[in-house]
Amino acid sequence: MTLKLYELVGAGDRRFSPYCWRARMALAHKQLAAEFSPCKFTDKELIAFSGQTKVPVLVDGDDVISDSWAIACHLEDKYRERPSLFGGGYGRPLTKFFNSWVDSEINAALIRMVARDIYDCVHPHDRDYFRSTREARFGCSLEQAQAERPVYMERLRQALAPVRTLLEGQPYLCGESPAYADYVLFGTFQWVRCASPLEVLEATDPLYSWRERLLNAFDAMARRHSRLTRAA
Amino acid sequence: MTLKLYELVGAGDRRFSPYCWRARMALAHKQLAAEFSPCKFTDKELIAFSGQTKVPVLVDGDDVISDSWAIACHLEDKYRERPSLFGGGYGRPLTKFFNSWVDSEINAALIRMVARDIYDCVHPHDRDYFRSTREARFGCSLEQAQAERPVYMERLRQALAPVRTLLEGQPYLCGESPAYADYVLFGTFQWVRCASPLEVLEATDPLYSWRERLLNAFDAMARRHSRLTRAA
Numbered sequence: 254m255t256l257k258l259y260e261l262v263g264a265g266d267r268r269f270s271p272y273c274w275r276a277r278m279a280l281a282h283k284q285l286a287a288e289f290s291p292c293k294f295t296d297k298e299l300i301a302f303s304g305q306t307k308v309p310v311l312v313d314g315d316d317v318i319s320d321s322w323a324i325a326c327h328l329e330d331k332y333r334e335r336p337s338l339f340g341g342g343y344g345r346p347l348t349k350f351f352n353s354w355v356d357s358e359i360n361a362a363l364i365r366m367v368a369r370d371i372y373d374c375v376h377p378h379d380r381d382y383f384r385s386t387r388e389a390r391f392g393c394s395l396e397q398a399q400a401e402r403p404v405y406m407e408r409l410r411q412a413l414a415p416v417r418t419l420l421e422g423q424p425y426l427c428g429e430s431p432a433y434a435d436y437v438l439f440g441t442f443q444w445v446r447c448a449s450p451l452e453v454l455e456a457t458d459p460l461y462s463w464r465e466r467l468l469n470a471f472d473a474m475a476r477r478h479s480r481l482t483r484a485a
Numbered sequence: 486m487t488l489k490l491y492e493l494v495g496a497g498d499r500r501f502s503p504y505c506w507r508a509r510m511a512l513a514h515k516q517l518a519a520e521f522s523p524c525k526f527t528d529k530e531l532i533a534f535s536g537q538t539k540v541p542v543l544v545d546g547d548d549v550i551s552d553s554w555a556i557a558c559h560l561e562d563k564y565r566e567r568p569s570l571f572g573g574g575y576g577r578p579l580t581k582f583f584n585s586w587v588d589s590e591i592n593a594a595l596i597r598m599v600a601r602d603i604y605d606c607v608h609p610h611d612r613d614y615f616r617s618t619r620e621a622r623f624g625c626s627l628e629q630a631q632a633e634r635p636v637y638m639e640r641l642r643q644a645l646a647p648v649r650t651l652l653e654g655q656p657y658l659c660g661e662s663p664a665y666a667d668y669v670l671f672g673t674f675q676w677v678r679c680a681s682p683l684e685v686l687e688a689t690d691p692l693y694s695w696r697e698r699l700l701n702a703f704d705a706m707a708r709r710h711s712r713l714t715r716a717a
Contacts, residue, residue, distance in 0.1 A: 339574075340574035340575030341575075342569075342571075342573040342574040342575070342576045343571060343572030343573075343574070343575075343576035343579070343580070343659040343660070343664055343666070344575035344576055346651060346655070346658060346660060347576060347579035347580060347583060347658075347659065348575070349651060350579075350583060350647050350648070350651050350658065351582060353650040357643075357646050357647055358647075412590075414585070415582050415585030415586040415588075415589055415590075418585040419578060419581060419582050419585070423578070426579075426582065427578045427579065428575070428578060434575070
């Protein structure tokens with residue numbers, strides 16, 4: 254039985270969605286092969302069967318799951334005998350908190366910093382859609398949002414402080430090996446890496462070497478992918 | 486063997502330190518009786534034996550532990566057979582993240598909102614110390630910091646969004662019963678409750694009923710305490 258993941262695709266076959274990267278990394282963690290089905294922002298009809306309009310969407314036999322958090326929970330519950338994403342106990346609710354925190358604090362700051370760069374990366378058919386939806390959300394143009402970079406860069410640096418505290422004592426957020434919490438935040442950095450020339454981490458930041466470790470995970474899946482798409 | 490917790494005391498025997506409340510709640514969770522030893526901000530000599538200058542300090546037989554996070558880890562490791570604070574697995578590192586997040590995001594916003602009120606609550610001998618150290622940290626007077634309340638109230642409301650997401654589906658942050666993560670954030674609200682007339686939560690907020698549950702926990706320990714100190 255093949256799993257199929259519908260994921261966002263941009264110009265030159267780039268795969269830059271942070272939420273789709275969460276699902277990609279979770280599948281790899283569970284050692285599950287999947288077919289990746291590219292889907293533009295405006296390809297709403299491709300995933301209409303899921304009853305909603307956003308990727309990622311996972312099809313696993315008769316199960317159709319949308320939303321990256323629901324996909325992680327599905328994989329954890331259905332493939333219990335495989336390496337755990339949440340580590341049992343209070344791991345799941347606390348990872349859910351971490352997931353919501355990355356969405357509301359980290360991604361919300363980053364999107365303004367790279368929105369104009371992402372515009373260049375989305376599929377040409379998606380550009381008007383991307384610009385109009387994001388400008389409505391920001392209340393300003395993509396160019397104006399991106400011009401505020403220094404403000405958001407400082408906010409991002411401060412907001413990441415509790416992650417640095419954790420990484421001072423261990424290579425991954427939950428200990429000696431990566432967990433779903435790592436993939437949640439890694440998805441964010443992979444998004445920036447694939448869609449913008451902006452480097453948001455200094456080489457001396459503990460987050461920088463943590464990101465390197467995750468770029469190397471699963472036979473350097475994320476590193477190879479972003480190289481391929483960057484060369485495209 | 487009696488455990489002894491050195492905790493902050495203010496005017497009228499008020500106990501309002503958020504970090505000491507974390508330790509109080511953790512002791513109660515572990516069903517451990519303790520003697521509470523009051524200590525003013527400027528009573529540095531009382532806790533000099535701990536090798537540092539801040540409460541809470543826990544003395545547990547030959548063990549002397551300072552810092553609320555280290556105290557929670559000590560209690561979890563030494564009293565393994567008692568109800569768990571972290572829930573095993575990835576619970577500890579993810580609770581550590583939550584702990585750092587509350588310190589850097591939530592408490593940092595709240596202190597500016599209630600600093601002038603706290604000034605009235607600290608022991609008269611501590612007032613000059615409190616004012617000078619906090620004004621140096623804020624870069625403005627306590628009165629000026631507190632005047633920015635509306636800005637920080639809005640920031641707080643937004644920052645708490647991921648906690649609300651969690652409480653939509655369950656009564657406590659980690660599920661059906663309270664865990665150390667709950668006590669971490671509860672300490673913050675108990676601090677405001679004991680030291681300021683400011684109400685930071687609306688009655689319709691899921692956090693409001695969550696706080697009510699924790700005020701009622703352990704025979705309403707926190708509720709009774711704050712009433713006593715408020716009446717003092």
